[in-house]
Amino acid sequence: MDTSPRRRATRTKLYEAAVTLIAEKGFSSTTVDEIAERAGVAKGTVYYNFASKNELFEELLRHGVGMLAQSLQQAADTALADNGTRVDALDSMIRAGLEFIDRYPAFTQLYVAELWRTNRAWQSTLRTLRRQVVTVVEDVLRDAVATGELNDEIDVQLTASALVGMVLVAALDWQAFQPERSVDDIHAALSLLLQGRVSGS
Amino acid sequence: MDTSPRRRATRTKLYEAAVTLIAEKGFSSTTVDEIAERAGVAKGTVYYNFASKNELFEELLRHGVGMLAQSLQQAADTALADNGTRVDALDSMIRAGLEFIDRYPAFTQLYVAELWRTNRAWQSTLRTLRRQVVTVVEDVLRDAVATGELNDEIDVQLTASALVGMVLVAALDWQAFQPERSVDDIHAALSLLLQGRVSGS
DNA sequence: GGCATTGAACTGACCGGTCAGTTCAAAAAG
DNA sequence: CTTTTTGAACTGACCGGTCAGTTCAATGCC
Structure with a gap:
């Protein structure tokens, strides 16, 4: 069963091992033997839990993107429920995005590295997952335009x-280059950009 | 000689073949045989012209990033020489960037896919090349702050x-998703964002 | 012009090694 | 007893890199 606790734990270990290895070296130079070894599991276990290396990767993607989309959605909802503006919601989503990347940097690397590839087996899966994320942002933008909070000339899709x-x-x-800085710090800098307070003194 | 016209032509063919294949499938699932075949050249020729698959790739990166950085720098210079503001220069660079990506989409894909990987042979090469690009943007930003054209609270590196x-x-x-749109169109949407005219009606 | 020589450039069959995926008997876990 | 894991053995395809041999444009010579 998918929901057997034992199996669940094994799968999680495999996800974690695979995500870092693939982020470091890419999908095809990561071997199944390596993944099994890092997860502290026998190779046979990998194939007991997943049909193939490809399927392991696709489920890994689904798992990660699901978490990200949920986290963004929640950030937006909370901000709005808290009497915030739509721009506040966007700001919260930026923060949620940063926190996600801070917590799962390897997943993010891997996602970026694979997203725009063509001719890959999991390409359609990845596009579906991308929509799941971008849609959350688009919805807030559209709302903000509808309420007059944002300029109605903006291109929602592209801006998202x-x-x-x-x-x-x-x-x-x-x-990669300034890991010692805090989330707050980064968030502040990006906020400035979002609010258009870059121009002017 | 490096400058032998024949060799030059062969190398160019190999670059072109390699860049699209690697963008499509990633470095490690692209085989040297494939590159040679698509370039219309024997496998041995690849190794006559480049020490290894890795070196072919590194020189490809150098070649592409060089073109990009030059194009950005030129855009900025032209805008400034034309009595534009620093923000105009940034806007021109955005346009130059878009045009570059439009002309060399495969290279861009490949660059993004490899940039944040760790533990790769060409990692240091790639970081050096990244600086080459980002520095151009940072310089303009710093200038804009110095002249009071941009808010002096901005974080130059991060904003770049x-x-x-x-x-x-x-x-x-x-x-990937709306290839029918024009450069102008995309440029306009991003300009809006740069100028901070997204907020407010 | 015709002919020989040179060597850079190219060729492609080949080799040693690697890896995804399969299988399975046996053990461990619950 | 059922589910899950183990780990080792095996296979067949594939791949990076090598190298002995071939091509051919340029050069020099008569």
């Missing part, structure tokens, strides 16, 4: 992409 | 990352 990209790249650079 | 990320992700999404 750009915002996601802003957070993604800034956060990955942060992790 | 964020801007690059914004363009990168928006452009890749554009290519």
